[in-house]
Structure formats: C-alpha cells, structure tokens
Amino acid sequence: MRLSFLEPLYAEPGPFASAYLDTSRDVEHPERAIALRWRRLRDNLTRQGADRTLLEVLEEVVGADREVPGIHGQAVFAADGALVLDGELPRPPAHDSARYGTLPDAMPLVTQHIPEIPYLAVTVHYGGLPTAKTHGWVRVDAETGTWPASNVTPGERLHRRVAVATWHHTAVRLGHRLDEWARRACADAVVIGGDDWASNVLIRRLPHTLRDRVVRVGGPTPTDTRRALLEPQLNIAFRGRMASHDRALVDIFIGRRALHLAATEGLSATVAALQRGQVAALLLNHPPAPSLRLWAGPQPTQLALTEAELVSFGVRAPREERADEALLRTLVGTGAELVVVPESELRLYEGVGALLRYTDPDAVLTRTRTAVPARAAGRT
Template sequence: MRLSFLEPLYAEPGPYVSVYLDTSRNTEHPERAIALRWRRLRESLSRQGADRGLLNVLEEAVGSDTEVPGVHGQTLFAAHGTLVLNGELPWPPEHDSARYGTLPEAMPLVTQHVPEIPYMAVVVHYGGLPTAETHGWVTLEAETGTWPASTVTSGERLHRRVPVATWHRTALGLGHRLDERARRAHADAVVVGGDEWACNVLVRRLPHTLRGKVVRVAGPTPTDTGRALLEPQLDGVFRGRMAAHDRELVNVFIGRRALAGPMAEGLAATVAALQRGQVSALLLNRPPESSLRLWVGSRPTQLALSEAELTSFGVPAPREERADEALVRALVGTGAELVVVPEGELMLQEGVGALLRYADAGTPS
C-alpha cells in the first residue's frame, strides 16, 4: 500500500499528539460515551506534557465524524497547535489511546488500511410481480472503494432505475459503464448482490474481463445504511486476502531472493537500505512490537540500530524511538510502499524484508 495519505503528518517537526478513539454510534447515548472516553485521554495527554491549546484543538475535532453511523473509530494527530490529520477508522481501536511524543504513532492507522484491496460493489434490486419479468423496475447501485477503509469513507455511487421490460437491453450498456469505473479504480474484484434474476441478467452482459472478477454474495443488501455497499459481505470476501498489487510485489521479492537480486531481509539489512533511500517496498509479516526500538535523527532516512551508528554518520543528538514509528516515517519520507504479508504466504527473516530500487551501497543523508 502507498502511504502518501500520511504526508501531512511529517510536514512539520514534532512533538505530536496521536489519538485513537472509539467513536461508535451504535449505543443509546453515543455523544456522552465519546465525551467520557476523550476526557480520560485528555487527562492522560496533560500528564504527558501536552499544552492546553493543543488539547483544545483536539477537543474540537473529537466526535466530528457524526455522519459515520455504526461501529467505527476516529484517529487525530496534532502538532504545534494545529490539527494535521483527522481520519475515520473502519473498526474501533482495541483500546482508546493518546500519546504525546516526538514522532506520530501512525502504525495503528496504517494497519487499519491493510490490505487496501480496490473493488467495486454492485447491488441490483428487482421490484415487480414475482411471476413476471416485464413489470416493475430494476434499480442498480454501484460504488468503488478500497477495503477496509471505504467501509466508513465510501465513494460516489452510480444509481440507475430501469423498467424491467428494458432491463436485458439496458444491462448491456450499464455493463460497459461499470467496466469503465472498475478499470479506473483498478478493482481486484466486483462484488455483486441483490435479486438473483436481475443479477444474472447483468452479470451475463458484463464485458468478459470484468465478468471474471465477479464474486456473487448472498444476504441482505440494503443501500441506505450510510456505510459502504455490501459492507457485511465485503468483510467475508476480503478478510485474509491480499491485494493483487501487493501479491505481485511479494512474488517479485521471492524471485529476487532466489536469484540474489536487489532485495534485503532481516532488520539490520532493511534499516541499512532505508538509510540509503533504496527501499521501494517494505515487507512485514506483522507490525513491529512496541518494545522494539531504533535510533533516529531529524530526517526520515536517519535511523539505525544503535546510537553509535548514527553518531558515526554525523547525525547530531540521535534519540531512541519506537521502531514502528521510525519505519513509517522513513517509508513516507522516501515514497516507499508497505506490504503486510502473512507468514503463511512468505516467512521473512525477523519478520521484515524489502524490495530495493538499486543495489549500490551508501550512507544515510
């Protein structure tokens, strides 16, 4: 996955406040619950040293995702009295948390975007006589997105209402419209739900390349939930699956490993490649444990396993930070991608590896 959406986080130096908060609205008094959770986090941030002005900026944004119904979360990042990122989380955080530190705690936000699978969802409803295919209407709604983030940040929808008598003919033209949308979104899959007869007509008239991506799903298909189309079914289709783009990168890594091509594996080799801006994609079996630390300087490529290493490169005043925070900053700062790959797909030495842009040695800038 590409991490360009995190660039605002690193436009200014820290310190940063990072907040992860359950803002679900599936309870009787959600605003009261959210306010109580925030009050606990605000007290914690005050003890950590965050000033009142920064806390007030955050408080204005807490719970501002009122348009998102159901179970979800919110993440907020602020620095120097300014809110720098306000995002929705597809799922509530495991625990509400707030940190005040020199680097933003971005990895939990990143992991809620994984596996970032582009898709198109299509719902087709037939409203007519149960024994006739010439009366009533067929309604179609289609929406492209990237799972799982799009469950709470759904995109523009295509809506069509067609007389049943013309559905066979109209479905052909709609199929080409859907194909155009799916191509623009680079959709890995087309998830189709709704009434069986109307869905069958549409699927048979889709262009061949799009038809091969169709996944039919059953179950309720409401279109007015305020969430992504087919949200419950999307979870069943995509959970445990990798995006096609990420799988291609994993296959490239496997090939380079076999042929001693430009790749790195293990923490030391990967950090050395990040120092030189060599990494085009970082592969992780899982996010690093919070106890794992790296030494960093003021620039994204200034990171190392030890203070002495950074000092030897002339980096002034290195400091020790959480490895996940240092790695995300390095990836964003160098334009590298992140691929979280299950161990069952590829076991990495120390859980980390990298595809390299080039194989030359160098030193960190």
Template sequence: MRLSFLEPLYTESGPFASVYLDTSRDIEHPDRAIALRWRRLREDLTRQGADRAVLGVLEKAVGADAELPGVHGQAIFAANGSLVMEGELPRPPARDSARYSTLPDAMPLVSQHLPEIPYLAVVVHYGGLPTATAHGWVTVEAESGTWPASNVAPGERLHHRVPVATWHQSAVRLGHRLDAWVRRTHGDTVVVAGDEWAGNVLVRRLPHALRDKVVRVGGPTPTDTGRALLEPQLDTVFRGRLAAHDQDLVNVFIGRRALDGPVTEGLAATVAALQRSQVAALLLNHPPGSSLRLWTGPQPAQLALTDEELVSFGVRAPREESADDALVRALVGTAAELVVVPEYALKLDEGVGALLRYTHPWTPP
C-alpha cells in the same frame, strides 16, 4: 500499500499528540461515552507534557464524526497547536490511546487501512417475474471503494434504473460503464448481490475481463445506511486477502530471492537499505510494535539500530523511538510501499524484508 495519504503528518515538526478512540454510535448516549473516553485521554496527554493549545485542538476534533452511524473509531493528530490530520477508523481501536511524542504514532492508522483492496460493489434490485414482458423496473446501485477504509469513507456511487423490458439491452451498456469504472479505480474485485435473475443478466453481459473479477454474495442489501454498500459481505470476501498489487510485490520478492536478486531480509540489512532510500517496498510479517526501538535523526532516512551509527553519519543528538514510528516516517519520506504478509504466505528473516530499487554500492555521507 502506498502511504502517500500520511504525507500531511510529516509536514509538521513534533512533538505530536496522537489520539485513537472509539467513537461508535451504536450505544445509548454515545456522546456521553465519547466525552468520558476523551477525558481520560486528555488527562493522559497532560501527564505526558502536552500543552493547552494542542489539547484544545484535539477537543474540538473529538466526536466530529457524529454523522457516521454504527461501529467505528477516530484517529486524530495535532502538533504545534494545529490539527495535522483527522480520520475515521473502520473499526474501533483495540483500546483508546493517546501519546505525546517526537514522531506521530501512525502505525495503528496504517493497520486499519490494510490490506487496502480496491473494489466495486453492485446491488441489483428487482422483485417481479424474470421475463422481458413483465412490468416494473430493475434498479442498480454501485459503489467503488477501498476495503476496509471505505466502510466509513464510501466512494463514488451510481444509481441506475431501467424498465425490466429493456434490461437485457441496458445491461450491455451498463456493463461497459462498470468496466470503465473498474479500470479507472484499478479495482481488484466486483462484488455483486441482489436479485438472482437480474444479477445473472448483468454478469453475463459484462466484458470478459470484468466478469472474471465477479464474486456473487447473498444476504441483506440495504443501500441507505450511510456506510459502505455491502459492508458485511465485503468483510467476508476480503478478510485474509492481500490486494492484487501487494500480492504482485510478494511474488516479485519470492522470485528475486530465489535468484539472489535485489532484495534484502533481516532488520539490520533492511534498516541499512532504508538509510539509502533504496527500498521500493518494505515487507513485514507483522508490525514491530512498541517494544522494538530504533534511533532516529531529523530526516526520514536517518534511522539506525544504534545511536553511534547515526552519530557517525553526522546526526547530532539522535533520539530513540518506536520502530513502528521510525519505519512509517522512513517509508513516507522515501516514497516506499508497505506490505504486511502473513508468515504462512512468506516467512521473512526476523519478520522483515524489502524489495530494492537498486543494488550498486553506497557510502554513507
């Protein structure tokens, strides 16, 4: 998973206010519930030392996703009296939280983007007889996205309607159009639902490479909910999977490790590689959480297990931070990727490892 979407967070200096709250609209009087949640978080931030300017910016942003229906959440970051980043969460946070700290609390936002699987959802509607002489129309709705974030931030949508009498010929042209779309968006999977006969016609006329990516699903197929097309089916198809790109990185790690290639495992060795901007992709069995701490300096690659180590590198006044915060900043600042892979698929020493960009000797400054 690439973390470039977090770059705006690190253009500001801290301290940062990081807010996660449930802004779901599936309850009675949602605005009242959101206001109550925010009031508790505001009091918490005030106790942590957040100033009025930051609190005012956050208050304006809370609930700004009111047009989004259903269950979801909101992540908001502010610093120096300015809104730094705001985004919708496909799931409400496990609990509302607010933190005022030197580094932004970004790992919960990253976790809500995982596993970041690019896909194309296709719904084929037709209610008539499956013959070329029948009257009526075949309607196709298609939408690209990256699961699960696209549940609340759907991508580009296509609406295609053709007479049923020409559906066999039109399906060929549409198939090539969908194939070009999937190539452009690097889609892993094409999820197809709707009428069985019309859907079969389309799938059989897709280019072979695209046909191999098709997953057929059933269930309700509403197209005007304001949420991702086929949202419930996407959850069933993708939960527990890695994106194809991330699975490739895991396979490369396994192959390199077997040959003593350019990889590292264990917290100390991986932190040392991050110090050198040597990490191409960080692999975790699970995010470290707030209990594990690292020492940091003002630059992304300035992180260590002890403050003495950073001082020896010339860092003045190192700060102890959550390992989650330090690792995310280091990954964004060094353009490294993140893969969270379950232990049953790849057990890592101390739950952490890395694919390396290079392995030649390095001496700290």
C-alpha cells in the same frame, strides 16, 4: 500499500499528540460515552507533557464524525498548535490510546487501512408486479471503494432504475460503463449482490475482463449511503485476502530473493537500505512490537540500530524511538510502500525484508544473522 495519505503528518516537525478512540454511535447516549473516553485520553496526554493548545485542537474534532453511523473509530493527530490529520477508522480501536512524542503514533491507522483492496460493489434488485416481469423494474446501485477504509468513507454511488422489458438490452450498456468505472478504480474484484435473476442477466453481459473478477455474495443489502454498499458482504469476501498490488510485490520479492537480485532481508540489512533511500517497498510479517526500538535523527533517512551508528554519520543528539513510528516516517519520507504479508504466505528472516530500487555492486541480497539479537525482530 502506498502511504501518501500520511504525508500531512510528516510535514510538521512535531512533537505530536496522537489519539485513537471509539466513536461508535450504536450505544445509548453516544455523545456522553465519547466525551468520557476523550476525558481519559486528555488526562493521559497531559501526564505525557502535551500542552493545552494541542489538547484544545484535538478536543474540537473528537466525536465530530456524527454523520458516520454504526460502529467505527477515530484517529486524530495534532502538532505545532494545529490539527494535522483526522482519520475515520472502519472499526473501533482495540482500546482507546493516546501518545505524545517526537513522532506520530501512525501505525494503528495504517493497520486499519490494510489490506487496502480496491473494488467495485454492485447490487441488482428486481421489483414490480409479482406475476408479470414485463411490468416490473430493475434497480442497480454501484460504488467503488478501497476496503476496509471505505466502510466509513464510501465513494460516489451510481443509481439506475430500468424497466424489466428492456433489462437484457440495457444490461449490456451498463456492463461497459461498470467496466470503465472498475478500470479507473483499478478494482481487484467486482462484488455483486441482490436478486439472482436480475444479477445473472447483468453478469452474463459484462465484458469478459470484468466477469472474471466477479464475486457473488448473498444476504441482505443495506441501503444506507453513509456506509459502504454491501459492507457486511465485503467484510466476509475480503477477510484474509491481500490486495493484488501487494501480492505482486511479494511475488517479485520471492523471485528476486531466489535469484539474489535487488532484495534484502533481516532488520540490520533492511535498516541499512532505508538509510540509503534504497527501499521501494518494505515487507513485514507483522507490525513491529512496541518494545522494538530504533535510533533516529531529524531526517527521514537518519535511522539506525544504535546511537553510535547515527553519531558516526554526524547526527547530533539522536533519539531512541519506537521502531514502528521511525519506520513509517522513513517510508513516507522516501516514498516507499509498505506490505504486511502473513507468515503463511512468506516467512521473512526477522520478520522484515525489502524490495530495492537499486543494488550495491558488492552485495545484492543481504541476510545478516549475527548483528541483531533475535528479540530485535519484534517477535512475541
């Protein structure tokens, strides 16, 4: 996945106040519940050393997502007396959390965007006289999005209402428009729900390139425009699935690894590649455990396993940071992508690897098995 949406975070030098909380509106007295949650987080941030200005900035936006219905969460970040990022979470965090530190606590936000699957959702409904389709109508709704973030940030929605008598003919023109829309969105899948007869007419008239990506779904089709079209069906259809873009990167990595080309594996070798700005995409079996630490300097590529290594590079006063926070800053700062790939798809040595932009002449695929203890991989 591309991490450009995090760039505003790292435009500020820090320190950062980061907060994650459940802002769902499906409970009795939601505003009171959110205020109580925020009060606990505010006290936590105060104990960690956050100043009053940062806390007031966060307080202004916490719970301001009143237009988002149902179950969801909120992630907010502030630095240098200003709000730097306010993100909606498609599901509440496992537990409310707050952190004050030199780097933003951004990994929970990233994991809520994974697997970042672009799609086109379409519902097709027939209505009208129960005994004569010639007097009825067909209603089509369509929407592009990127799952799962689009559950709470739906895109523009298309509405069409067509006389049943002209549906077979109109479906051809509509199919070409949907194909164009899906191409612009780089949609991995076209998820179609609604009435069988009307949906089948549309599917049979879709261009072949689009028809091959159709996923038929059943069940009720909620019409709340504040949530994603076909949200319940999307959550079922995409659960456990990787985005096509990420899967392609994994396939490239597997091929390069087999041929000892531009790839690396293991924590020590991957950190060394990140230091050189060599990484095009970082692959992880799972986000690093909070206990895993790396050393960092003020620049994104100033990253190392030990303090002594950074000092040898001329970095003054390096800091020990959580690995997830330090890695994300480096990825964003160097324009690298992040791919979280299940071990069932690809088991990485020490849980980490990278596709490289270029290779050193003397060492292409590096697997350092002795320099880093096994626990450093963040495995539990």
